Amino acid sequence: MAINPIMMTNTDLVNSKIDLDTIDVSNLNRQFLFRKEHVGKSKALVAKESAQAFNPDANIIAHHGNIMVPEYGVDFFKKFNVVMNALDNRAARNHVNRMCLAADVPLIESGTAGYLGQVDVIKKGKTECYECQPKAAQKTFPGCTIRNTPSEPIHCIVWAKHLFNQLFGEDDPDQEVSPDTEDPEAAGDAGQSALSAEAEKDVAGGIKRKSTRVWSQEIGYDPAKLFNKFFRDDVKYLLSMENLWKKRRPPVAQDWNEVCQHSTETSLESESGLQDQRIWSMSECALMFGKSISQLKADLAARGDGGMLVWDKDDEAAMNFVTATANIRAHIYGIVTKSRFEIKSMAGNIIPAIATTNAIIAALIVMEGLKILSGNFEKCRNVFLTRQPNFRKRLLVPCTLNPPNPKCYVCCEKPEVVVKLNPKHVTVKILEDKILKGGLNMVAPDVEVDDGKGTILISSEEGETDDNHDKPLATFNIGDGTRLKCDDFLQAYEVVITIKEVEKLENEAEFEIVGDLESLLDQVAEKTDEQKKAESKNGVVAMEDEDVVMETTPTAGTKRKASQEIVSTPKKPRHDDDVIVL
Amino acid sequence: MLEKITDKITEDEAALYDRQIRLWGLDAQRRLRAARVLLIGVGGLGAEVAKNIVLSGIKSLTLLDHQVVTKEAFTSQFLIPRSELGKNRAESSLGRVQLLNPMVEISADPTDVADKEDAFFTDFDVVCATCCEKQQLQRLNEICHKSDILFFAGDVFGFYGAMFSDLNTHEYAVEVKQNSAEKAIDATSAASTAPPAAKKQKTEPAEMKTVKKTTKFTRFSSALNINWREEAYVKRLKRMPKTFFIYRVLLEFRSVHRRDPSVEHVQTDKEELKQISSRLLPQIGVEPTIIQEDFYDYCFAELCCVCAVVGGVLAQEIIKAVSQKDAPHRNFFFYDGVSGDGMVDCLA
CATH class of the missing domain: 3.40.50.720 (NAD(P)-binding Rossmann-like Domain)
Known part of the structure; x- marks a missing residue:
């Protein structure tokens, strides 16, 4: 019997990080296809097995892998009547959105955050696509706040994660941890002690980027030396930038030996109650700083030459390092210190997830799927789950689907965006990594300069345009008004970028993607009242996270049987499989 | 408690x-x-x-x-x-x-x-x-x-x-945003012991505070016994969930037949549901047209x-x-x- 092929993409199953592909104990409070004995196993395979037990007649195919690879190209997506997303990150959502637009397959997009959830139906040419409306950018902090003048716990946590990467992870010039001598607030006095004598030494702000890692390795990751550099010498250096402290409480430098004097051997184990909930003392933090560093040092060594660690909230040493480091820094600045539990939420950007919300949203996804499969697309609605009923008594708020944004840089006929940048500073590498991949969510872009000669700037073929990487765009005569034809073959997506040359951008940003602001604002105004109400009520669920936001796969297997009964004839049965879990 | x-x-x-x-x-x-x-x-x-x-x-x-x-x-x-x-x-x-x-x-x-x-x-x-x-x-x-x-x-x-x-x-606890007056009091009391965190107050996110509340509930029967002809209820009819009346009809079916509508007797059960709705709904004070005419097509099986x-x-x-x-x-x-x-x- 030909049954509707349905594809479900599940958050963890499509994540390229290997460690997120396996079942964690914190998943078990809601992912009911998984049990304690499954911890550490592949989610895709266990989910298939368990769902199969619920319905032995279901034909389930489990794919264990990353959705953003050529194996799952447009032809793969075309096999399905509908795609249901249960993803946890914007990059994968953007990608699946483009694949479904290219394959012209309806997409049901979803997300949950705590008690809130929403389901959106997306169909090419009929509705808004996932990228029609600009999404709030992830919260970032000015570099000088993080490096010089933190005032909230989150600033210290961000700094601690940056320090982790400087010591053990990938070197990222945007994650500098040393004092920032270019802080505009410090102007006038920063120079004196800062730029002259001390800058030459390796103790303070003058330290060159790459040397943090090299220096740490040279000292064998000695906790005392690391502690004294970051929490004593760098702080003393910051104190020399006197302008910063005219209206602020100045930081207080800490010395390893003094802090450790107060420590007692048992302090980390003796307390009763939950370890995660307790706030560590300074000496405990120092002890943990040392302990976690020696563990991480060993982990790093195990990776061999050139290896690096990736910070992971579920890695105990990595989490302890960030907790200890963030709290020591907070203490230095007189900022309230936090428990490991609280710091994990903030550092890991954890969005709480519960069984009930997931069950409701999974069911609503299937309800919309049924309408699509039974040929009643006009009955589809976007649905919001709110925390308290709205003024019309609705806890579940169905909203009519909005038409596509004609200026959407993804789903419109000829997508175009304007990018503000300085072509003398922005290199081809920055264009590729930060603008095309980071900003415009392309996966493997090809870029041609629209200069009549067809200059190839970036090729998705490995190695072909590597020589261009470090050259500024100006090298290729790219300036104000230059048009770049960008093409992602995998996503079947093309966009034309028009360069708007500027000398400098606010907050030292390297570029700014402008799009067509005017039309975007109009679109927002056209939203139905219903939707606006629901959105304001929800504060619009932000489904951005490193952790699992939701997973519908568990219920998919059990839903299927009833689906079959209601769904008359599938519109285009091209496949004999039932549910395909990616 | x-x-x-x-x-x-x-x-x-x-x-x-x-x-x-x-x-x-x-x-x-x-x-x-x-x-x-x-x-x-x-x-x-x-x-x-x-x-x-x-x-x-x-x-x-x-x-x-x-x-x-x-x-x-x-x-x-x-x-x-x-x-x-x-x-x-x-x-x-x-x-x-x-x-x-x-x-x-x-x-x-x-x-x-x-x-x-x-x-x-x-x-x-x-x-x-x-x-x-x-x-x-x-x-x-x-x-x-x-x-x-x-x-x-x-x-x-x-x-x-x-x-x-x-x-x-x-009785339940609920988190509410602390109003600014209360916050100011907290801030002054904290200021005496805390070091001068000059910029801190301004940048801190809205503080939440837990308050206790109490709410009273009524029995199931009071909903069943509503006379929808009474003025206070007539006004509410327009904005209330009509599914309540479908639910009443189905509970009545269950009482009469000691079972739920079944796919085994689709036709007779549909007929019976129509009968019950045209009998029960006027009894409690509403027109049978208050619910979707074809509701009986959508109420079989869980x-x-x-x-x-x-x-x-x-x-x-x-x-x-x-x-x-x-x-x-x-x-x-x-x-x-x-x-x-x-x-x-x-x-x-």
Whole structure:
């Protein structure tokens, strides 16, 4: 019997990080296809097995892998009547959105955050696509706040994660941890002690980027030396930038030996109650700083030459390092210190997830799927789950689907965006990594300069345009008004970028993607009242996270049987499989 | 009462319930782990409720159901293995419910709820009744109301679902944004001891404060006894969830026939539903046209998605009530899978 092929993409199953592909104990409070004995196993395979037990007649195919690879190209997506997303990150959502637009397959997009959830139906040419409306950018902090003048716990946590990467992870010039001598607030006095004598030494702000890692390795990751550099010498250096402290409480430098004097051997184990909930003392933090560093040092060594660690909230040493480091820094600045539990939420950007919300949203996804499969697309609605009923008594708020944004840089006929940048500073590498991949969510872009000669700037073929990487765009005569034809073959997506040359951008940003602001604002105004109400009520669920936001796969297997009964004839049965879990 | 629960959460529990503790807090989790719940009726909706509350980490769950497993169960009751056809529904569900969370005590009881003495129910903190007839619901509600047991009822008929709660006089904690005046007082008292954090006050996010609130609930029968011709109710008709009247018709069908509309007798049951709606609705003071004309086409079998929606809302209400955290929905929730509306209304 030909049954509707349905594809479900599940958050963890499509994540390229290997460690997120396996079942964690914190998943078990809601992912009911998984049990304690499954911890550490592949989610895709266990989910298939368990769902199969619920319905032995279901034909389930489990794919264990990353959705953003050529194996799952447009032809793969075309096999399905509908795609249901249960993803946890914007990059994968953007990608699946483009694949479904290219394959012209309806997409049901979803997300949950705590008690809130929403389901959106997306169909090419009929509705808004996932990228029609600009999404709030992830919260970032000015570099000088993080490096010089933190005032909230989150600033210290961000700094601690940056320090982790400087010591053990990938070197990222945007994650500098040393004092920032270019802080505009410090102007006038920063120079004196800062730029002259001390800058030459390796103790303070003058330290060159790459040397943090090299220096740490040279000292064998000695906790005392690391502690004294970051929490004593760098702080003393910051104190020399006197302008910063005219209206602020100045930081207080800490010395390893003094802090450790107060420590007692048992302090980390003796307390009763939950370890995660307790706030560590300074000496405990120092002890943990040392302990976690020696563990991480060993982990790093195990990776061999050139290896690096990736910070992971579920890695105990990595989490302890960030907790200890963030709290020591907070203490230095007189900022309230936090428990490991609280710091994990903030550092890991954890969005709480519960069984009930997931069950409701999974069911609503299937309800919309049924309408699509039974040929009643006009009955589809976007649905919001709110925390308290709205003024019309609705806890579940169905909203009519909005038409596509004609200026959407993804789903419109000829997508175009304007990018503000300085072509003398922005290199081809920055264009590729930060603008095309980071900003415009392309996966493997090809870029041609629209200069009549067809200059190839970036090729998705490995190695072909590597020589261009470090050259500024100006090298290729790219300036104000230059048009770049960008093409992602995998996503079947093309966009034309028009360069708007500027000398400098606010907050030292390297570029700014402008799009067509005017039309975007109009679109927002056209939203139905219903939707606006629901959105304001929800504060619009932000489904951005490193952790699992939701997973519908568990219920998919059990839903299927009833689906079959209601769904008359599938519109285009091209496949004999039932549910395909990616 | 919001008395302090002193039981300690273990490290294992903290790891398992991590994501929900981040949402509702340790105190709520401590209250959950003390809750003894009776679930009556282990059909499609019962299975969803059982799954959700067992995963949340209650103390114990008793499944009470005298009905046997039919083929229809396999479309929505995912806790029953296919091999259990013809056996007791509660007992057949036990194994899979236990697998969901080994930390919760699960038991099954194949007795008919009608045969249970009143005293039986007082061993529980929560009673959740599904698949029960109207008279039975009223009896259970009465027992629970008198003994201050949290009472819930829910049912799913095809695309329609309903839930009811009577929490008697319910005290709960809710987080509200602290107003600026109170904040200023806190700030001055803090300032004397804290170092001068000059920029701190301004940048700190809105502080939340926990306040206690109380709300009163009424019995199920007061909703059933409403005369919708009375002026106060006539005004409310326009904006109220019409699914309530569909629910009334279906409860009436269940009382008369001692079963739910069945796919085995589609035609006769549809006819009977029409009859009941044209007889019952005028009796309580509304025109039969108040409900969607073809509602009887959409009310057969427990549709699994509808079970998941209603079971999700119902289970969350149980969690809220037990943990005494956040404002409960008072006192009905209706889901209409045809329109997609999920509405809360206070009917009394």
